[in-house]
Amino acid sequence: MNWESDSHPWHLPSNRAATLVARPSGPLATAAEFHIDAGGFETAAAARDEGERLRSALRLANAVLGLSLRVPTATEEMPRARLAPQVKEQIAQEHGVNVVDCVFGLNVLEESSEFEFVVKGDLSARPKDSSFVFEAAGQLWGYGDKLDDVSMRATELLNSAARDPSLKSSFLIVFLAFDLLMARRKRPEAAQDVLAALRQVVDDSELQEQEKARLRSYLGAWTKTSLGAEIEEFVAAGSNRDIEVRGKPLAEFLRDCVKMRGKIAHPIHSEGSCSEEVLRNCREGLRQVVLGIVWARNRLPPIEIERPGDLVQIDGMTVTFL
Numbered sequence: 001m002n003w004e005s006d007s008h009p010w011h012l013p014s015n016r017a018a019t020l021v022a023r024p025s026g027p028l029a030t031a032a033e034f035h036i037d038a039g040g041f042e043t044a045a046a047a048r049d050e051g052e053r054l055r056s057a058l059r060l061a062n063a064v065l066g067l068s069l070r071v072p073t074a075t076e077e078m079p080r081a082r083l084a085p086q087v088k089e090q091i092a093q094e095h096g097v098n099v100v101d102c103v104f105g106l107n108v109l110e111e112s113s114e115f116e117f118v119v120k121g122d123l124s125a126r127p128k129d130s131s132f133v134f135e136a137a138g139q140l141w142g143y144g145d146k147l148d149d150v151s152m153r154a155t156e157l158l159n160s161a162a163r164d165p166s167l168k169s170s171f172l173i174v175f176l177a178f179d180l181l182m183a184r185r186k187r188p189e190a191a192q193d194v195l196a197a198l199r200q201v202v203d204d205s206e207l208q209e210q211e212k213a214r215l216r217s218y219l220g221a222w223t224k225t226s227l228g229a230e231i232e233e234f235v236a237a238g239s240n241r242d243i244e245v246r247g248k249p250l251a252e253f254l255r256d257c258v259k260m261r262g263k264i265a266h267p268i269h270s271e272g273s274c275s276e277e278v279l280r281n282c283r284e285g286l287r288q289v290v291l292g293i294v295w296a297r298n299r300l301p302p303i304e305i306e307r308p309g310d311l312v313q314i315d316g317m318t319v320t321f322l
Contacts, residue, residue, distance in 0.1 A: 002029055003027070003028040003029055004027050004028070004029050005027065005028060006021060006022060006026065006027060006028065007019050007020060007021040007022075007028070008020045008021075008028060012038060012050065012054065014050065016038055016040065016050070017038065017040075018036055018037065018038040019036070019037045019038075020034055020035075020036055021034065021035050021036075021037065022034060022035075023035040036054065038050065038051075038054075044108050047108045048106065048108050051106040051108065052074075052106065055071060055072075055073075055074075055106060058071045059071045059073070072104055072105045074105070074106070127307070127308050127309075127310055127311075128308040128309055128310070128311055129308045132305065132306065132307055132308060135305065136303075136305045139303045139304075139305060140303065143300055146298050146300060147294065147298055148297065148298060150180060150181060150183075150297075151181075151294045151297060151298055153177075153180060154177040154178075154180050154181055154290055154293075154294055155177075155294060157173050157174070157176055157177035157180070158173075158174065158177055158287060158290060158291075160173050161173035161174045161177070161283070161287070167276055167279050167280060167283070168264050168279065170283060171260065171261075171264070171279055171282060171283040171286070172261065172264060172265070174283050174286050174287050174290065175257060175261050175286060177290045178257075178286055178289060178290050178293075179227060181290065181293045181294070181297075182227055182230040182231065182234065183230070184224035184225050184226075184227075184230060185224060185225045185230070185233075186223065186224055186225075187222070187223060187224065187225060192223065195219050195222055195223060198219055199216060199219050202215045202216060202219070227258075228258070231251075231254050231258070232251075235250050235251040235254065245285040245286075245288060245289060246281050246284070246285040250289075253282075253285055253289075254286075254289070256282060257282050257285075257286050260278075260279065260282050
């Protein structure tokens with residue numbers, strides 16, 4: 001937002017006044033997050049309805065204009081800051097106002113008696129000892145030369161996932177690496193005979209040629225096994241039956257990852273939302289599975305790398321009531 005001011009007035013299509021402000025304060029030009037405020041509604045329901053219209057319009061504008069705004073859906077809303085109930089009660093008794101937790105999303109407040117609690121802090125997190133990066137490089141020296149082509153492509157995908165700032169995108173990239181390692185096998189001869197008979201039915205039909213080509217393409221894809229079948233084969237192989245990932249049996253964990261992939265890729269047809277914690281757990285666990293497959297298929301010797309904890313420094317913190 002190329003405005004040096006702390007706020008910018010505008011009007012919604014309903015001609016209601018709205019104000020864009022940096023959250024929690026400061027020039028709009030340097031802000032990373034924004035807050036849009038509009039008031040004067042007769043009921044909370046009317047305010048929420050107008051807020052949902054604004055949400056929908058901003059998300060559509062984001063898609064049409066190719067912007068990088070993060071406008072959360074209703075299922076993606078989450079608390080950003082909370083006050084303890086006893087603190088809220090004390091403020092209400094002493095000042096006669098109710099403090100509402102800060103929410104990343106849509107919030108409806110009573111103008112005369114409710115305020116939103118916003119916390120801003122400048123935090124830095126650095127490893128206690130950064131030399132572990134070079135120790136890891138030393139242990140992995142020459143390993144890249146031993147990787148087959150598929151393994152190299154899978155590790156490059158992990159590299160891309162590590163650089164992607166979006167949790168959902170990075171999970172999908174890690175899943176793509178896992179999918180790449182699940183080589184599809186040719187179906188048994190009996191199944192191939194059935195598919196050949198179906199192709200003959202298509203060829204002998206009176207369908208238009210374009211439709212015949214589509215059906216042949218679908219049938220051609222069925223000549224090899226599905227990802228689900230390969231996962232079942234992978235889980236049942238040898239000692240894999242005894243492996244646990246993130247506290248779950250390997251089979252259960254991979255089923256969760258497949259469901260998560262479906263939720264992200266087809267949100268309209270999926271039930272429920274996925275929390276950041278669950279998604280991050282799936283991503284990190286699946287990354288471990290990918291690396292385990294790469295190590296096993298290339299018969300690489302094991303390595304032991306310890307990543308030290310981080311030192312967190314608080315450079316400043318402000319509390320604001322909006």
